Amino acid sequence: MASSGSMTSGVAGRYATALFEIASEANGLDRLEGDIASLEAALEESPDLRHVIASPVFSRKEQGDAVMALASRMGLGSDFANTLGLMARNRRLFALPAMLAQLRRLISDARGEVAAEVTSAQPLSEAQRSALVETLKNKIGKDVALDMQVDESLIGGLVVRVGSQMIDTSIRSRLAGLQNVMKEVG
Numbered sequence: 001m002a003s004s005g006s007m008t009s010g011v012a013g014r015y016a017t018a019l020f021e022i023a024s025e026a027n028g029l030d031r032l033e034g035d036i037a038s039l040e041a042a043l044e045e046s047p048d049l050r051h052v053i054a055s056p057v058f059s060r061k062e063q064g065d066a067v068m069a070l071a072s073r074m075g076l077g078s079d080f081a082n083t084l085g086l087m088a089r090n091r092r093l094f095a096l097p098a099m100l101a102q103l104r105r106l107i108s109d110a111r112g113e114v115a116a117e118v119t120s121a122q123p124l125s126e127a128q129r130s131a132l133v134e135t136l137k138n139k140i141g142k143d144v145a146l147d148m149q150v151d152e153s154l155i156g157g158l159v160v161r162v163g164s165q166m167i168d169t170s171i172r173s174r175l176a177g178l179q180n181v182m183k184e185v186g
Helices: 004-025 029-045 047-054 060-074 078-089 093-110 126-140 171-185
Strands: 113-120 143-150 158-162 165-168
Touching (some): 004 029, 004 078, 004 093, 029 047, 029 078, 029 093, 047 093, 060 078, 078 093, 093 113, 093 143, 113 126, 126 143, 126 158
Parallel strands (some): 113 143
Antiparallel strands (some): 113 158, 158 165
């Protein structure tokens, strides 16, 4: 039996690929990217929305009605809204966050960009973002699209993931390293 993580990834990948291809053919990648950002923000801000998409207690109709009302209120594109409705009818809304991440990767690939997942202890200023993008671009040799997240437990510094590479300059990891050294000594 497949793990739930691989099932979510597979389901998300299929919906993301279909929606991406539809948007590509209609020259609508910019619109799709805006819709993704809007829906990601809504998911981050609303525990109720996260509950609706993840909870099996809501019927297909209730989930469908909820996401269609949300799509209408947010002004999401019709293809995006229809995909959300289809996911609700097929009981696949649990895969929505993974689908949005996959869509971001597909858009970045189509633009020749490399996606970099950046986790910081606090939100980065625009100047810090620009400097980070420039540094990564010089190191990698491609344009870089940042996927920013904040994790206050890092205390300070950054964790940057580009493909299979990870750079961890967080204070949390430095403290953990010191703790390990101290255990070896004592």
